[in-house]
Amino acid sequence: MEYVAQLILLVLSTALIHNYVLYYFVGICPFLGVSKRVDMAFGMGMAVTFVVTIASLLAWLFTYYVIRPGAPLATWVWVTAGGNPATVIDLSVLSYLIYIFVIASSVQFVEMYVRKFFPPLYKSFGIFLPLITTNCAILFACLEIMKNVSGVPAAEVWGVDKALVLALAAGLGFTIAIVLMAGIREELELADVPKALRGAAITLVVAGLMALAFMGFAGVDTGLAKVMIGH
Amino acid sequence: MSSTDGPTAGERFLNGILPENPVYRSLLGMCPVLAVTAGMKPAMTMAGAVLFVLVMANIIISLIRNLLQAHLRILVFTLTIAAFVTIIDRFLAAFMYSMSKELGPYIPLIIVNCIIISRCEVCSSKQRVFTAIADAVGVSLGFALALASIATVRELLGSGTWFGLPILSALGWKGWAVMILPPGAFLALGVLLGGVNWYGQRKKTPSTEVAKG
Numbered sequence: 080m081e082y083v084a085q086l087i088l089l090v091l092s093t094a095l096i097h098n099y100v101l102y103y104f105v106g107i108c109p110f111l112g113v114s115k116r117v118d119m120a121f122g123m124g125m126a127v128t129f130v131v132t133i134a135s136l137l138a139w140l141f142t143y144y145v146i147r148p149g150a151p152l153a154t155w156v157w158v159t160a161g162g163n164p165a166t167v168i169d170l171s172v173l174s175y176l177i178y179i180f181v182i183a184s185s186v187q188f189v190e191m192y193v194r195k196f197f198p199p200l201y202k203s204f205g206i207f208l209p210l211i212t213t214n215c216a217i218l219f220a221c222l223e224i225m226k227n228v229s230g231v232p233a234a235e236v237w238g239v240d241k242a243l244v245l246a247l248a249a250g251l252g253f254t255i256a257i258v259l260m261a262g263i264r265e266e267l268e269l270a271d272v273p274k275a276l277r278g279a280a281i282t283l284v285v286a287g288l289m290a291l292a293f294m295g296f297a298g299v300d301t302g303l304a305k306v307m308i309g310h
Numbered sequence: 311m312s313s314t315d316g317p318t319a320g321e322r323f324l325n326g327i328l329p330e331n332p333v334y335r336s337l338l339g340m341c342p343v344l345a346v347t348a349g350m351k352p353a354m355t356m357a358g359a360v361l362f363v364l365v366m367a368n369i370i371i372s373l374i375r376n377l378l379q380a381h382l383r384i385l386v387f388t389l390t391i392a393a394f395v396t397i398i399d400r401f402l403a404a405f406m407y408s409m410s411k412e413l414g415p416y417i418p419l420i421i422v423n424c425i426i427i428s429r430c431e432v433c434s435s436k437q438r439v440f441t442a443i444a445d446a447v448g449v450s451l452g453f454a455l456a457l458a459s460i461a462t463v464r465e466l467l468g469s470g471t472w473f474g475l476p477i478l479s480a481l482g483w484k485g486w487a488v489m490i491l492p493p494g495a496f497l498a499l500g501v502l503l504g505g506v507n508w509y510g511q512r513k514k515t516p517s518t519e520v521a522k523g
Contacts, residue, residue, distance in 0.1 A: 179422075
């Protein structure tokens with residue numbers, strides 16, 4: 080029960096309370112650029128969810144087995160190569176290079192795979208895939224996972240389950256934000272916006288109001304935690 | 311690949327500051343612009359970090375520009391940038407620990423900042439080292455200017471201070487908490503962007519005003 084409650088709280092916190100777009104400001108570029116129509120926005124949201132899930136899975140594997148201090152795979156290579164087994168191998172300094180390489184190459188492979196085997200899927204969100212390599216939200220999710228795997232007490236190290244739930248919730252939160260924004264922008268087409276504010280400026284102001292609304296979710300998690308876990 | 315074509319170093323430098331300001335004109339690199347502008351101190355640290363990474367990445371890319379393969383160039387750009395971001399991240403963690411904690415994930419997020427990749431693509435992968443450095447410094451100054459303008463508005467209205475010095479709070483200003491919270495970032499940038507657009511449109515001849523936008 081406590082395990083399920085923890086996962087629910089993680090989803091709530093990532094998707095709504097600390098929404099990636101409206102709280103952490105990551106993924107702003109597609110949020111401003113691809114939010115003119117609801118169907119496009121939904122496709123972008125799905126593409127981000129897809130990539131962030133794959134990248135998070137890979138990031139967790141690399142962090143857990145290679146990067147973190149005393150990681151099993153890195154230690155095994157060190158010992159096999161004749162290193163002193165007492166040394167703690169810490170490859171954290173390489174983490175950014177590894178993450179960006181993992182993200183860029185996995186996006187490339189996913190794009191090729193989807194184009195070859197799932198043409199309808201590729202038609203619906205394939206065009207967004209290359210754009211996502213440089214999407215901050217993906218790297219941000221990887222960093223979030225690193226924060227909870229590397230350099231924390233052994234009992235609090237995240238398993239792959241939590242990493243995946245985080246990724247799905249992050250994608251869900253991004254999709255909610257961008258689809259809501261697209262809905263508002265479709266209505267905004269008919270509004271008489273001052274000329275200087277047209278385009279990105281009014282979108283940012285609307286995003287500000289949305290962020291204000293999302294602030295209303297703050298504290299929901301602590302209240303729910305009291306009910307479900309009892310502390 | 312001739313090194314004489316394209317804008318000169320001086321043009322690149324000046325273009326980056328205002329005419330092609332990365333934030334107000336090209337709408338690039340929005341994440342740090344929104345995330346670290348609650349105060350002047352984090353904003354200026356971020357600007358310094360971007361300056362370092364952009365100058366170093368532009369130098370390296372410009373030096374190896376004749377070796378770049380078209381289909382691998384973006385990967386080379388990102389890996390070069392990631393290496394320098396790691397350096398600045400470790401530097402901040404060693405010498406400015408509290409600032410490093412405050413900026414948190416936004417320093418590693420410089421890697422995927424569109425400004426730097428776009429400068430590598432547009433300028434340094436095509437032009438000489440000197441031009442690339444001038445371009446990097448110009449664009450970084452433009453970025454710093456944009457960060458400073460937003461951070462000034464947010465810090466003054468939000469906490470009544472500027473660089474931590476009491477300005478409005480000395481006059482009894484209570485501070486609008488919303489300005490240092492996420493919504494304030496969106497509102498401040500939206501209104502400032504509208505102001506910049508308005509100024510740009512006013513400067514042009516009235517004939518453009520008649521044309522339907």
